[in-house]
Amino acid sequence: MTKHGAVYFVIGIALILLICCDAADKVEPSAGRRQGETDWSDGLVTYQETWPDKFGIGRHADKSFIAKWDIDVRPDGKGLPDGEGSAKNGAVIYRQKCASCHGANGYEGPEDKLVTDSTGSNTIGNYWPYATTIFDYVRRSMPFNAPGSLTDQEVYDITAYLLYLNGIIKEEYKITATTLPQIEMPAKKRYISDDRRGGPEVR
Amino acid sequence: MSEGKEYLKEIRLLVRWLAVTVAIFLALAVGLVIYQHTSNHVVEPDFDSKITVDPSKVQGKPSSEVGYRSKFDSPKRIATYATASRTPLEDLQGTITPSDLHFERHHAGIPEINPEQHELLIHGLVEKPIRLKLSDLKKYPSVSRICFIECSGNFRYGKREMTPGEVCGLTSQSEWTGVLLSTILRDLGVKPEAKWLLAEGADGALMARSVPLQEALTEAIIAYGQNGEAIRPQQGYPMRLVIPGFEGNTQIKWLRRIEVTDKPVMTREETSKYTEKVKDGKIRMFSLVMDARSIITYPAYPKKIEKGWQELRGIAWSGRGKVAKVLVSTDNGKTWKEAHLQGPVLEKAHTAFKFMWNWDGKPTRVLSKAIDETGYVQPTYNQLVRARESKAGYHFNPVVGWDIEKTGEVYLADVEGI
Numbered sequence: 001m002t003k004h005g006a007v008y009f010v011i012g013i014a015l016i017l018l019i020c021c022d023a024a025d026k027v028e029p030s031a032g033r034r035q036g037e038t039d040w041s042d043g044l045v046t047y048q049e050t051w052p053d054k055f056g057i058g059r060h061a062d063k064s065f066i067a068k069w070d071i072d073v074r075p076d077g078k079g080l081p082d083g084e085g086s087a088k089n090g091a092v093i094y095r096q097k098c099a100s101c102h103g104a105n106g107y108e109g110p111e112d113k114l115v116t117d118s119t120g121s122n123t124i125g126n127y128w129p130y131a132t133t134i135f136d137y138v139r140r141s142m143p144f145n146a147p148g149s150l151t152d153q154e155v156y157d158i159t160a161y162l163l164y165l166n167g168i169i170k171e172e173y174k175i176t177a178t179t180l181p182q183i184e185m186p187a188k189k190r191y192i193s194d195d196r197r198g199g200p201e202v203r
Numbered sequence: 204m205s206e207g208k209e210y211l212k213e214i215r216l217l218v219r220w221l222a223v224t225v226a227i228f229l230a231l232a233v234g235l236v237i238y239q240h241t242s243n244h245v246v247e248p249d250f251d252s253k254i255t256v257d258p259s260k261v262q263g264k265p266s267s268e269v270g271y272r273s274k275f276d277s278p279k280r281i282a283t284y285a286t287a288s289r290t291p292l293e294d295l296q297g298t299i300t301p302s303d304l305h306f307e308r309h310h311a312g313i314p315e316i317n318p319e320q321h322e323l324l325i326h327g328l329v330e331k332p333i334r335l336k337l338s339d340l341k342k343y344p345s346v347s348r349i350c351f352i353e354c355s356g357n358f359r360y361g362k363r364e365m366t367p368g369e370v371c372g373l374t375s376q377s378e379w380t381g382v383l384l385s386t387i388l389r390d391l392g393v394k395p396e397a398k399w400l401l402a403e404g405a406d407g408a409l410m411a412r413s414v415p416l417q418e419a420l421t422e423a424i425i426a427y428g429q430n431g432e433a434i435r436p437q438q439g440y441p442m443r444l445v446i447p448g449f450e451g452n453t454q455i456k457w458l459r460r461i462e463v464t465d466k467p468v469m470t471r472e473e474t475s476k477y478t479e480k481v482k483d484g485k486i487r488m489f490s491l492v493m494d495a496r497s498i499i500t501y502p503a504y505p506k507k508i509e510k511g512w513q514e515l516r517g518i519a520w521s522g523r524g525k526v527a528k529v530l531v532s533t534d535n536g537k538t539w540k541e542a543h544l545q546g547p548v549l550e551k552a553h554t555a556f557k558f559m560w561n562w563d564g565k566p567t568r569v570l571s572k573a574i575d576e577t578g579y580v581q582p583t584y585n586q587l588v589r590a591r592e593s594k595a596g597y598h599f600n601p602v603v604g605w606d607i608e609k610t611g612e613v614y615l616a617d618v619e620g621i
Contacts, residue, residue: 038547040348047344055390057342058333065334066326069460072401072411072468122475127486130469137471140409147311147407187486191478194490196598198523198577202590203481 073136077181080135081152085175090161093154097143106165111144115165125166129191131183134159280304281368286312289372293500298518298545298553299349300375302430307437308354308373311407314457318441321405323425327463330392337441340427343382348424348447350551351376351520353493355450355477355597363606363614367500370603370615374520376553377438379445380428385420388463397463401470402444405459412453413467414446414491422447425458448522448551449491450597452477479596493522495581496600497529497556497573508611510564515542518553521575525549528574529556532604535568536621542571562607568616570604584618 073079095104102108106115107123116125124134139155141147150158160175168183169175196203278294280303288307290300307313318337326332353374360370397416404410414423424445427434434440439456446454452472467473467489478488497519502508515533519526525548530539545555556571573581584601588594604616 038549040346040550044346051344055343055386057390058335058339061324061326061332061334066324066332069324070326070462071409072403072462072470074464074466074468076466124475127475129474129486129488133469133471133474136468137475140411141311141407141471144311147409190484190486191488192481192485194487194492196490196492196494198492198494198575198579200578200580202582202586 071136071140073132073139075130075132075181077132077177080132080177080180082177083152083156085153085156085158085160087157087160087164087169087171087173090157090159090164093150093158094161097146097150097154098158101144106162114162116167123166124162125168125186127187129185129188131159131163131168131180131185134162135180278304280307281366281372286310287373289368290375291366291368292372292374292498292518293367293503293506295500298376298555299430300377302377302432302435302438305352305375305377305429305435305438306354306373308451309406309408309437309456310410313436314406315436316405316441316457321441321459323442323458323460325387325391325461325463327400327461328394328397328465329388329463330394331390333391335387337427340382340425340442343386345380346383346424347378347380347428348445349376349378349549350445350447351493351553352445352451352454353520353522355452355490355493358595358599358601360603360615360618363617364504365615366505367498367503371496371498373451374553377429378431379424379426381424381426381442381445384423384425384444384461387425388420393463396465399464399467401460401462401464401468402453402455402458403460403462404439404455404457406457410452410455410472411468411470412455412472413464413470414449414453415489416463418491419446419449448493448524450477450493450522453491477597479591479598480593482590482592490598493520494598494600495519495521495523495526495573495575495579497526497571497581498603499531499569499571499605502569502607502613503605504613504615506613508562508607508613510562510611512559512561515558515560515569517542517556517571519544519556519571519573520551520553521573521577521579522551523579524551524576526554526556526573527576527578529554530572530574531556531558532570532572533558533560533562533567535604536570539572564609564611566607566609568604568606570602570616570621572602583621585621 070079101111102114107113107117113121113123116123128134135155138158139150143149156175159180160169163169163175163183164171168185278291281289281291283289286309290304290306321337323335324332325335351374357371357373359365399413400416400419401411401413425442426445427442429435429438434443439458442458443456444454444458473488478486479490481487497517499515499517501516502513515531519529526544529542529544531542532539540558542556542558545557548554581600581602587599587601601618602621603618604621606614606616608614
């Protein structure tokens, strides 16, 4: 009995030692540390309390300066300049300045297809939700090898032509700051906003 | 006569012995030379020699203004097009991407901008529109933050001979330094109807994206520093937007204008591009946050491994916060075990994971799967295809793995079979 007792005693001590050591090993690295000590924003709020109400850095931007830079065009038409575009005139400009990269009919490449063809590739006609984006993008970025070189008139004409080529407007329909935002693009109804939220669901 | 014969015999014996000795010597010498030429052992010379290269016996190069890489270990970006290059994830140590190996994506090349001639205009729904030079930006209180930037079109597959960088090297990590956008906007006074902002670059594409103000404002940085130095031209010198966790395209480089607005502009990059086809024929837009992802960077093609213990290594990241866990399987997904994460685990940052593995020499497949703090589990390719009814597109972040062959050679696993 005493023999067994000794064995149990030894095993018991060993177990206690093991548990103790284990516990010591397992001290959470974050224990004794303020929560979130590794975050980029630690202490930021306290620091911000020491800031002045205003820094007043930089130069005031006046209206005429802003007008020169403010080039974006929105779906509601905000940002569109005055003007009127026609597909007929657009065809001429397109042939000169765009066809080499986008093809005579807008789908032969070598660069992005602009007009829907039998392959079903994404184009203005089958994928773009807003017609105003054509004006915004072409004025901003095209032609690829001479961005920013088109006049607003040229951009209006090309916008009309690309809409006509995609079968969205008739050839004689005039594109203006009023009519362009009213054009309903075929793909618009397909668009939804991001529905991913984190968590276990795959979307 | 017999004595003469004896004598001759002895000489012959002696010659034979000599010949044998010389032959042995020659063989030994040849063997030694072959050994020294074929083995990679460092030769420790014990004599002065101009032939043996021993760095401890010669003067090295002088110091210089700018350092350089060892010519024996000089990773390169993987160039895929004139307008994009990838980070060689498999060649990196730790989690910071050297600035000159940060992935590139641009739509009209890399502009060369003199900061003296560059201004950032902030206007729109603010009380006080302003123009800021780089020197002005640097006067604001600064912040630094380590985070990844990933392009949302960051998944390629289709052949077995692909490296981690080729599969998803459009992600890189830096310590970005700049000023919080909220710090500047606080000074300008944001009007209550403000809901979005448009950010625009000064490159040939005038790259422009709309971003919801509320989501961006807490963390967005107008950065001018990257890994301790000025941002590189490829990354937006002199200033860029950094929105931790958002898709790379929104983090406009060569930033020249921010317009605070009530509605998105619907630029080409948020309609024609950076939108993805999802189920029921829908197209999803403004999918801005990068979901959790991981990849094993060792062992990976083109490396070859040997039987026995190895540290399996990789990176995991999530645009929604911290990586909570990385699970690793070394038996083609039958069992999954938790990998060790290298601390500190940062929010929206590449996080290194490691797993000690004793390869028994049998062919197998190794896989990794990231789980972030929201409980999101990195999906398989088939799960993504099922959820979206679409086989590709932006924000494709499937589990990828590597097939280990009997020879120890490693190849990209067929993603459709995972």
